[in-house]
Amino acid sequence: MSTNRDFSRDGTFLIDLTKCTGCRACQVACKQWNQLPAEQTVFFSGEGYGNPPAMSEYTFTRIKFRDYQKNGQNEFAFYKEMCMHCNEPACASVCPVGAFEKTDLGPVFYKEDRCIGCRFCMIACPFGVPKYEWSKALPLVKKCTGCYERIREGLAPACATTCPTAITYGPRDEMVELGKARLLKNPERYVQKAYGYTEAGGTSVIYLTALPFDELGFKQVTKRALPDYTWDALRLVPGIFIAAGGGLSALAWITHRRERLRQELEKERAALAAEEAKEDQE
Amino acid sequence: MSALRKVVDEIRSYHWFVNTMIVVVVIGAVASMVRFVYGLGVTTNLNDTYPWGLWISFDVVTAVPLAAGAFTLGAIVHCFNIKQLEPLVRPSIVTGFLGYSLVSVGLLLDLGQPQRAWHVLRYWNVHSPMFEVSMCIMLYTTVLFLEFLSPVAEKFGWNLSLRLLRWLEMPLAIAAAAISTLHQSSLGTFFLIAVDKLHNLWYTPLLPLLFWASAICSGICIIILEATACHKWMGEPNEGDLLRTLSKILPWTLGAYLALRVYSLVFFSQGPFFNRPWLTLSFLLEVGVGFLLPFVMFCMKSVREHDGRRGLAAGLVVFGLVLNRFNVSMFGMMDPLNPYFPTVIESLVTVSIITAHILFFVLIAKYFPIFEHHPETVDYSLPSRAGKLKGAPSGS
Numbered sequence: 058m059s060t061n062r063d064f065s066r067d068g069t070f071l072i073d074l075t076k077c078t079g080c081r082a083c084q085v086a087c088k089q090w091n092q093l094p095a096e097q098t099v100f101f102s103g104e105g106y107g108n109p110p111a112m113s114e115y116t117f118t119r120i121k122f123r124d125y126q127k128n129g130q131n132e133f134a135f136y137k138e139m140c141m142h143c144n145e146p147a148c149a150s151v152c153p154v155g156a157f158e159k160t161d162l163g164p165v166f167y168k169e170d171r172c173i174g175c176r177f178c179m180i181a182c183p184f185g186v187p188k189y190e191w192s193k194a195l196p197l198v199k200k201c202t203g204c205y206e207r208i209r210e211g212l213a214p215a216c217a218t219t220c221p222t223a224i225t226y227g228p229r230d231e232m233v234e235l236g237k238a239r240l241l242k243n244p245e246r247y248v249q250k251a252y253g254y255t256e257a258g259g260t261s262v263i264y265l266t267a268l269p270f271d272e273l274g275f276k277q278v279t280k281r282a283l284p285d286y287t288w289d290a291l292r293l294v295p296g297i298f299i300a301a302g303g304g305l306s307a308l309a310w311i312t313h314r315r316e317r318l319r320q321e322l323e324k325e326r327a328a329l330a331a332e333e334a335k336e337d338q339e
Numbered sequence: 340m341s342a343l344r345k346v347v348d349e350i351r352s353y354h355w356f357v358n359t360m361i362v363v364v365v366i367g368a369v370a371s372m373v374r375f376v377y378g379l380g381v382t383t384n385l386n387d388t389y390p391w392g393l394w395i396s397f398d399v400v401t402a403v404p405l406a407a408g409a410f411t412l413g414a415i416v417h418c419f420n421i422k423q424l425e426p427l428v429r430p431s432i433v434t435g436f437l438g439y440s441l442v443s444v445g446l447l448l449d450l451g452q453p454q455r456a457w458h459v460l461r462y463w464n465v466h467s468p469m470f471e472v473s474m475c476i477m478l479y480t481t482v483l484f485l486e487f488l489s490p491v492a493e494k495f496g497w498n499l500s501l502r503l504l505r506w507l508e509m510p511l512a513i514a515a516a517a518i519s520t521l522h523q524s525s526l527g528t529f530f531l532i533a534v535d536k537l538h539n540l541w542y543t544p545l546l547p548l549l550f551w552a553s554a555i556c557s558g559i560c561i562i563i564l565e566a567t568a569c570h571k572w573m574g575e576p577n578e579g580d581l582l583r584t585l586s587k588i589l590p591w592t593l594g595a596y597l598a599l600r601v602y603s604l605v606f607f608s609q610g611p612f613f614n615r616p617w618l619t620l621s622f623l624l625e626v627g628v629g630f631l632l633p634f635v636m637f638c639m640k641s642v643r644e645h646d647g648r649r650g651l652a653a654g655l656v657v658f659g660l661v662l663n664r665f666n667v668s669m670f671g672m673m674d675p676l677n678p679y680f681p682t683v684i685e686s687l688v689t690v691s692i693i694t695a696h697i698l699f700f701v702l703i704a705k706y707f708p709i710f711e712h713h714p715e716t717v718d719y720s721l722p723s724r725a726g727k728l729k730g731a732p733s734g735s
Contacts, residue, residue: 150532151469153469154461154464154470155464171455171462172451172452172455173450173452173453173456174450183534192381193378194376196452279534283532287466287468290525290527290528290531291528297521302513305414308419309417312418312419312420316420
């Protein structure tokens with residue numbers, strides 16, 4: 058299903074986690090812009106005391122804390138969880154009603170008036186991003202909108218606007234260049250890889266980190282665009298339908314013709330035998 | 340009042356087991372209503388890390404291949420022209436029709452917005468396996484309904500429609516097989532997107548093909564089981580001779596499936612395979628007891644010709660299929676740190692869906708000519724007042 062669309066001008070987040078201070082202003086800004094209610098928090102929610110404990114229908118982005126030791130000192134590392142806005146999103150490809158759309162501006166936008174609530178997007182997303190309104194009788198899916206309404210009007214996303222240090226927002230090609238330049242300029246500061254260039258076929262969120270990705274809780278995902286995996290099978294559907302229908306029709310025609318011929322032959326033989334018997338009598 | 344009286348008396352006359360099943364179905368229907376009042380979060384153990392549970396794993400992913408007998412037998416009888424098996428077609432169509440109707444019920448319960456189910460017809464997304472399966476299920480349920488009309492028309496003596504349906508049998512059987520091939524396999528395509536989630540023992544690009552091949556095996560086995568059970572407990576005629584013929588097909592289909600399975604595991608899958616003991620056990624049970632053992636059994640004439648042993652082997656295949664679908668859609672997808680176990684309500688609803696299937700089958704078999712159907716004895720000619728059509732060639 059590889060699309061030929063050019064993603065280089067898509068709005069992209071470059072998130073430099075070595076510059077993140079863990080202030081969580083992005084979390085607050087996201088809640089404010091999207092009018093999301095607060096969540097019940099617990100003091101010890103796991104490593105780093107981060108709250109809320111996970112992304113949810115009320116929390117589209119969240120700073121994850123990681124404790125580690127460097128030169129005998131306790132250090133914190135951070136990971137801003139959010140929708141990755143994939144170039145070729147798995148959620149958009151599996152949705153039976155096309156409720157997700159990769160917009161030309163970059164964000165993967167969810168059209169809630171279409172959604173039938175089947176949760177296939179949640180199964181398909183390699184990053185575990187779409188969340189569900191479990192408490193409602195007729196639930197919908199919730200996820201980071203990439204602030205589509207803001208960037209459509211020329212503003213930057215809420216979290217990127219509010220972040221004092223770590224998030225840069227701009228066209229994808231420029232963000233990729235910027236990321237590469239930073240890795241070159243300060244090689245000792247970063248692991249020499251960025252997350253998002255090729256993950257799941259490339260995403261509109263790119264991370265630079267000091268710690269290896271898996272230590273921060275990044276998911277190891279395939280480099281191939283996910284829709285290609287199902288499309289490999291689905292593209293055969295029309296052909297198989299025609300082959301199965303046509304093949305069985307042909308088979309039926311042959312077997313029935315053979316039977317008809319056999320019956321005719323029998324009838325002829327019977328008639329012949331009857332005639333012979335008649336002649337014998339005469 | 341007298342009509343109601345009659346219905347009550349009729350129900351009273353049923354076997355106690357049938358009445359028990361009615362009670363279970365009613366309880367399940369009430370339990371399913373809880374989901375619409377309190378939401379999926381309260382009624383199920385689903386959450387954001389495990390969004391598809393028992394209702395998808397059994398009511399959809401497993402129930403569809405279990406209802407595959409109708410298309411398999413239709414193709415065998417009408418396309419391969421093995422006419423002697425025709426008396427088995429009607430029970431399998433009733434099973435299929437009930438199966439697919441109940442799949443739709445299960446799916447509607449599981450959808451967040453069931454009132455929008457028609458959106459699938461409005462907003463097409465041809466890249467979605469779910470779209471493909473939904474369209475096929477809608478189409479195929481219609482086909483099964485038309486096929487199911489035959490015994491209804493026969494019961495009420497609607498000769499014209501009976502004749503028309505007889506003429507349509509072949510095209511419908513071909514449509515059924517083509518549509519089923521698509522959605523049985525596309526159910527496997529669902530899990531191709533779960534690249535880094537489904538365990539290596541089951542993740543293979545050939546999953547759609549494997550789903551289709553195993554559906555054919557289980558479809559045939561369900562027919563064998565059903566006919567054996569109906570003979571034993573419902574006093575229906577013994578179709579042993581026909582089942583013997585039918586079970587001759589199974590070594591081939593099961594053999595092909597097993598060969599494909601090994602081939603895909605060796606050439607298309609990547610390890611590590613045996614890193615989780617419970618999954619390894621489940622895999623061995625599924626392939627060993629569920630497919631390999633019945634394959635060996637069906638290869639033996641003594642098994643094929645013995646009603647009990649044949650039924651047992653067929654039961655093993657059904658067990659293997661159910662375990663396979665659960666391995667793919669549930670056990671293999673589960674995060675070991677976040678195990679899922681269905682709630683009482685989830686289980687109750689699924690149990691009552693299975694019960695409803697058996698109940699409706701028994702009732703339909705009671706009131707409609709499902710088992711007595713031997714086409715050579717049915718009068719497909721038209722009554723004389725439609726005489727003009729009388730000379731029309733029959734499609735049989």
